[in-house]
Amino acid sequence: EEEDEILFVTDVHTMNKDLFLQKRPLNVYLKYIKDKKRLYQLNHHRLPSVFQDEDKDDQSLTHRFVLSCKKTELRYVQLLQAINYEDFAHPSTIMKSNPQSGYDIYFINLSKKMIFHLYDDRGCDILASNKESIRFLYEEYNNWILDYNREEIDLLFT
Template structure:
């Protein structure tokens, strides 16, 4: 499974490292604004918009027959052993087929930050699955609501840790990264494979990056 991810990246996204901000690490990408910056993030109407936009984009990118790599990175200290006691909720709560849990692959990376006293590590979990085996709607909602006091919070008992979740479409060669309630990066090996997103959801593009994205598709 790990080889599947890295061979896919090498063949289609040469040089790309799965870490935010993805948009600035690859030329063929779009950043969509998910929440409304004019109103408070916790406002009911804003929470509704974040979920509606994220689920709409996800459904446009992933079809039922697509092979998907669900990649979850957890950044924490090397002495934090909560993952050994309780598996990451992304896979425990959001997989319909619990047998898939046993096909989960784990990888450990060590990260060094000059201003950190404790050594930081990244636990990467990789699972190959399909759209209909993931409870993707509540998972996307949990990502959107991560910064709020919400019951769906993925790491609610381990707030000293952070996480990133990537959905990799092996068939369409597209990477989907909803980084939080503010935005979503969608990358493609070939820009033409996401032109339909640029055209259909043009008014959702984040204004800060609009000039860069417009130049890509002109």
């Protein structure tokens, strides 16, 4: 809904020694937030890599950017298109000036207690605190469920 409270979260996965994010601001927020003054409320956290194996001395880390906003403050259609084109040579590519870093973008709907994560042109993850709130997705788009997820998801909803 238009007035739902949303956390717009971007995780950028990079190496500890990579100074890219210290030199340039994250392009995704400049392009896809309508009111640039909102950028002053952007939170940044440096975290151990979310992919880090505890047994390895991994030098990677995750930069997490979080902005609290409303749907109307985002250019979300353009952002979702850019995520879909990320694996292709396209002008909307989000990390085109830092291709060695990976990223994940999440929309956390605090009002509905749901998380939406479009990972690329092949699909998305949708999570909810209450499975009944997304049952309609399971029923309407069941044929979109990937085979390797189907058994687990079917058990959840049946």
